[in-house]
Amino acid sequence: MPAPDTNQKSAAAASPSLQRGIALLEYLAKHSHGCTLSELSEELSVPQASLLRIGKALEEMGYLSRDVASKKYYLTNRFLQLIPPSVQDRPLSECAIGPMRELRDLTGETTQLCCLIDTEIVILEQLLARHPFKYSAEIGARAPCYSCAPGKAIAAFLPENEREDLVNRIRFKRFTPHTITSKRAFLNELDLIRKRGYALDHEEGLSGIRCVAAPILDRNGIAIAAFTITGPAERIPQDEYESLGDIVQSRATQVTLTFNT
Numbered sequence: 001m002p003a004p005d006t007n008q009k010s011a012a013a014a015s016p017s018l019q020r021g022i023a024l025l026e027y028l029a030k031h032s033h034g035c036t037l038s039e040l041s042e043e044l045s046v047p048q049a050s051l052l053r054i055g056k057a058l059e060e061m062g063y064l065s066r067d068v069a070s071k072k073y074y075l076t077n078r079f080l081q082l083i084p085p086s087v088q089d090r091p092l093s094e095c096a097i098g099p100m101r102e103l104r105d106l107t108g109e110t111t112q113l114c115c116l117i118d119t120e121i122v123i124l125e126q127l128l129a130r131h132p133f134k135y136s137a138e139i140g141a142r143a144p145c146y147s148c149a150p151g152k153a154i155a156a157f158l159p160e161n162e163r164e165d166l167v168n169r170i171r172f173k174r175f176t177p178h179t180i181t182s183k184r185a186f187l188n189e190l191d192l193i194r195k196r197g198y199a200l201d202h203e204e205g206l207s208g209i210r211c212v213a214a215p216i217l218d219r220n221g222i223a224i225a226a227f228t229i230t231g232p233a234e235r236i237p238q239d240e241y242e243s244l245g246d247i248v249q250s251r252a253t254q255v256t257l258t259f260n261t
Contacts, residue, residue, distance in 0.1 A: 020046050021054045025063065025075065032165060034072030065118035067169055074169070076117045092225060093125050095258045096216070099251040100127050100227065106247055109231035110135045114150040114213075115224070117142070119170050121151040124225070135209060135230045146170055146186050147179050149201035149213035150226035156193035157215045157223035163190065178204045198245035199226075203233060210236040212244045214252035219260040227252045 023044055028035060037055070041048045055073055058064040065074045096113050104111040104127045113125040120142040128134050145151025145166070155166055172181045180186050193199045201211035213228035227248055229236070236244065 017050070017054060020044070020050060021058065024051065024054060024058070024073075028064070028073060028075040032075075032162060034067065034070065034074045034165075036071050037073070040073065062117060065169075068171075074118065092216070092255075092259060096125065096225075096227070096255045099254045100125065103227060103229060103248060103251045104129070107229045107231075107244060109229040109235065112137070112150070112228050112230065114154075114226050114228060116145060116151065116154045119145055119166060121145050121148055121154070121226075129231060131231075131235070133232065135232070143205055144170070144173070146172060147175055147201070147205040148228075149199040149211035149230075150228040152189060152193055152201075153199035153213040153215045153226040153228070154223040156190040156199065157217060157221065159222060163187075175205050176203055176207045178202050180204065196245065198249045200241055200245070201230075202238075208233050212236065212241065212248050214245070214249040216252050216259065217256045227255070 023046075024040060027040065027044060035043070037048050037051055040046070040051050040055075044051070055064055055066070059066055059073075063076055065076050066072065067074070093113065100111050100113060108130055110129040111127045112123050114121045114123055116122075121144075123137055123139055123141050126137065126139060128136055143151065145155055155163060158166065167183050167186055170183070170186070172183075172186075173179070174181050180189060189199075198212060198214040201209075201213070203210055209230060210233050211228050211230045213226045215223035216225040216227065218224050229244065229248060
């Protein structure tokens with residue numbers, strides 16, 4: 001009979017917090033509606049104090065979010081940055097960089113690849129405009145999904161239950177006179193985006209800055225990221241929204257095809 005692997009047992013015994021953290025993530029992955037601390041404690045048979053400590057650490061790292069009102073924990077989309085879901089094991093950024101360059105060169109504006117984490121958009125990649133005056137943001141910068149084009153583009157192409165859950169967790173705040181500030185108005189906007197295939201930010205997050213975005217989809221038609229171009233209002237006029245939307249959408253579709261092939 002082979003001797004027991006005492007080193008393996010010791011390693012497992014020495015990392016109860018890791019085991020509990022993984023159990024917490026796996027449970028929340030199956031419950032997109034979110035769970036309170038007491039619910040998690042009961043289901044996982046882990047003391048609330050331990051879960052609170054683990055949950056706080058995962059929240060600070062961006063893997064969990066906690067609703068202020070309901071006190072429920074939710075799994076975020078941060079894992080999209082860790083796991084390249086492609087049959088060829090190609091990261092999304094690798095599939096996107098070529099079309100991003102084309103999009104930047106065709107429009108002349110700053111081009112970004114963004115994903116959704118909780119209720120915010122996070123910038124994953126960025127190519128700056130060639131103009132002397134250009135919009136720029138830090139990689140990893142966040143913005144509320146309801147006040148920017150990439151956030152709206154992704155939200156519009158989520159499954160209906162996830163879309164409803166997302167909208168219910170948003171705390172709407174006005175940033176400019178054009179900001180969407182109600183659930184109903186946001187849902188109506190998402191319906192429109194699904195029909196035309198691209199989203200607009202008509203100076204909703206920052207006065208004088210406009211964006212046009214389109215979703216990058218998985219093989220089930222669910223948004224996993226978005227392309228967006230961003231620039232000053234005078235260089236993205238309203239009468240060019242449709243033509244720019246078509247250009248952004250075509251490059252996002254190109255990434256979708258490459259990513260899922």
